Amino acid sequence: MALIVQAYVPKYFPSFAVYVDLPLLVTIFFAMARRNPVAGLFTGAIIGLVQDMLGSREIGIYGIAKTVVGYGASSLGVKLDVENAGARLLVTLGFYLVHSAVYFTVARGLVNSTQHWSWAHGVLAGLVNAFLGVILYFVLDRFKQRT
């Protein structure tokens, strides 16, 4: 669902794709909820690979980045209490930056992409995703409780 939204919304709001990464938010949520590093990394890997397949770049860049995020988020979920909004905000911001850094490293190092790193963009997009993530996690918590 997140992938569908991520693919559909930029058709009308192009900046959505620049600043928001819904599949990442979903990865962080499910990884933290499951609290199992193996499950978290596989969740991130699958979501990332599918996200790659929707694009024209080589398949595996998002896969690697989200695998790392999934493993980290689930490991953190085991050790810390990430149920409150503040923690979730910080965790999401942090993991967005980690995700960007891994993506940038793989794209520049392996794929020889001409990607440029921008701290301003990274922090701004991280904050946008963090706030959006808090809202999304709240909604997803409701679904989880109902099921």
Add this chain to the structure above:
Amino acid sequence: MESFLGRYRNLIILVGVLFLQVLGLAVQVKTGANEDKDTRLIRMWALGAITPFERALVWVQNSTGNVWHNYFYLRGVRAENRQLKEQIEQMRVEQVRFTEDAAQARRLQTLLAFKEQFISKTVAAQVIGTSGSDLSRIVTLDKGENAGIRRDMAVITADGIVGKVLLVSPNLAQVLLISDQSSGVGAILDKSRLQGVLRGTANGEVALERVMSDEQVQPGETVLTSGGDQIFPKGLPVGTVTRVGKGKDLFLSINIKPAANLSRLEEVLVLTEKQERESVADDHVRVRAADILAQRLPSVPDKPATVGTPTGVAQGASESSVGANTATKPAGAPGTNAAGSVKSASGNSPAKSTTVPVQPGKTAAQTSVAQKPKPVNKPSTEPKPDGAQDPPATQPSIVEQKPAPVPAQPDTPPPAQDNSPQ
């Protein structure tokens, strides 16, 4: 072991998943030097992973060999040194001869305006590994981009051609041998000058293709590179014909034994730079084709000078005949002599022209240029009959002069015959 796996199980799984994804990326990503990006990253990594071990093995092998040769195998070194010095002296003498022959060949080629490809720069490299497979005949060299090697450069040894560079990374290169099925080299037979394409066969041999079946090819004939593939310079040794048979369609099946030992390659040369230029003669003075041909023609020594030069004799003879003709010419017939059988290139009165004898061994043009033009006509002191005119001054004519017919006159002595030498 089990406790290690159990303790770090999650991390191991993470590393495994990441590794698989990185491998997947490496299969997709193509890399290469400059614009030539058609080598997969995973291939470069595999080479990079294997070659350090190959380098280490070669280093150990070379070190062991050096220790043996430098410290243990000293027997006969002095005698070998002496023999080698003698060989060097002989080769120096031969080199002088070859230099002369090469200079002559270059002069002749200059005349025909042939273009040559000169090998101007090479890089020596050591073979450190092979593909390990019968299906692909590839060797790995211990030098790469950093040494100036690029894709599609020719690779040779002192004995003959080896192959071309297939793949390059910063510090190593792969060479596709001429015995590989996917290789193709433009070749030409030395004696018959038949051109063909050299290809490898499935069992690692080398064959010459595209030679028509009605051509004559003999076993033992040398094969050289034709230069048509734009990779190997023309004239490099390829090998010798071992067997000629009937091939597919209308072509011959010609087996070639490579000049270079492809199964025992140790060091090779990579041609990093070729220059295509017209061959220029070494001499500062431009040599004409006519001069070279003249040097080769058998020359006949000049005749010793006889009493009276040939031109003086001719002139004297012609003058005497002119004088005789003038004296006996009847009035009203001044043109008799002019209408005689003698031809003149200048159109002047032929009886008055000077004959320039052609010296043997030289052309008429050379002779005429060498001869100084002499005055042709002297004004006659004898009284002229009416109507007779002084002939105009003429240029020396190269044309053969026949004596003018003298009409028989009564009561007059017969005129002197013109015995001018021809």
